[in-house]
Amino acid sequence: MATILIIEDDNAIHSLIKDTLVLHDFKTLSAYSGTEGKLLFEQNQVDVVLLDLMLPGMNGKEFLQDIRRNSTTSVIVVSAKNDQNSKLELLTNGADDYIIKPFDIKELLARINIQFRHATKPSITNTKEIHYKNINVNLETREVRINDQTLHLTGREYAILLLFLENPQKVFSRANIYENVWNEPYFDSDKTINMHISNLRNKLNIDGTNYIKTVWGIGFKFVN
Numbered sequence: 001m002a003t004i005l006i007i008e009d010d011n012a013i014h015s016l017i018k019d020t021l022v023l024h025d026f027k028t029l030s031a032y033s034g035t036e037g038k039l040l041f042e043q044n045q046v047d048v049v050l051l052d053l054m055l056p057g058m059n060g061k062e063f064l065q066d067i068r069r070n071s072t073t074s075v076i077v078v079s080a081k082n083d084q085n086s087k088l089e090l091l092t093n094g095a096d097d098y099i100i101k102p103f104d105i106k107e108l109l110a111r112i113n114i115q116f117r118h119a120t121k122p123s124i125t126n127t128k129e130i131h132y133k134n135i136n137v138n139l140e141t142r143e144v145r146i147n148d149q150t151l152h153l154t155g156r157e158y159a160i161l162l163l164f165l166e167n168p169q170k171v172f173s174r175a176n177i178y179e180n181v182w183n184e185p186y187f188d189s190d191k192t193i194n195m196h197i198s199n200l201r202n203k204l205n206i207d208g209t210n211y212i213k214t215v216w217g218i219g220f221k222f223v224n
Helices: 011-023 034-043 060-067 084-092 105-120 155-166 174-181 190-207
Strands: 003-007 027-031 048-051 074-079 097-100 129-132 135-138 143-146 149-151 212-215 219-222
Touching (some): 003 011, 011 105, 027 034, 034 048, 048 060, 074 084, 074 105, 084 097, 084 190, 129 155, 135 155, 155 190, 155 219, 174 190, 174 219
Parallel strands (some): 003 027, 003 048
Antiparallel strands (some): 129 135, 143 149, 212 219
């Protein structure tokens, strides 16, 4: 049974989310502050975090930055902030998805299930590891290493990396990447894809190699 950590200080919203998740056979953990959420996260095996931003004590942004130092657990931000800059900032800082309050509970469930599809999506390879140049990916632990250094990728970044590694000769358009990684029709602006590619490119550049090539007018591909 998958475990979802709900970090939300509004009792009504918290209860709605919790009751719905329990009804759909998820195990839930409840926190009403960022500090409480951090403690529960460290003490339990958590599969997905639902994170409010405006929290007492440690706020949602601080919580996200803290866990991203050591974890790639999927984080869905659930916030009333609906401006594009706030959304892009949180996605840049490691959030895997962002849903705006008030939300449709069915949409929230769909976004949670998308995170699980990312985590369990099988590789086209029959091995437990992928090796490409200096990159090593353990498909069981989802650990990504370049030489002897471990990279801390978000769920989206990891999914994009696998897409490139499994198709190293292919050029992907932004729509291709979005539809493969988000598992839904491409409707977002190019900013979202560009931001995730930029973040992934910077993390991979730890050994001085620019692994992701921009193919102008088309999209992106891995360097040969």
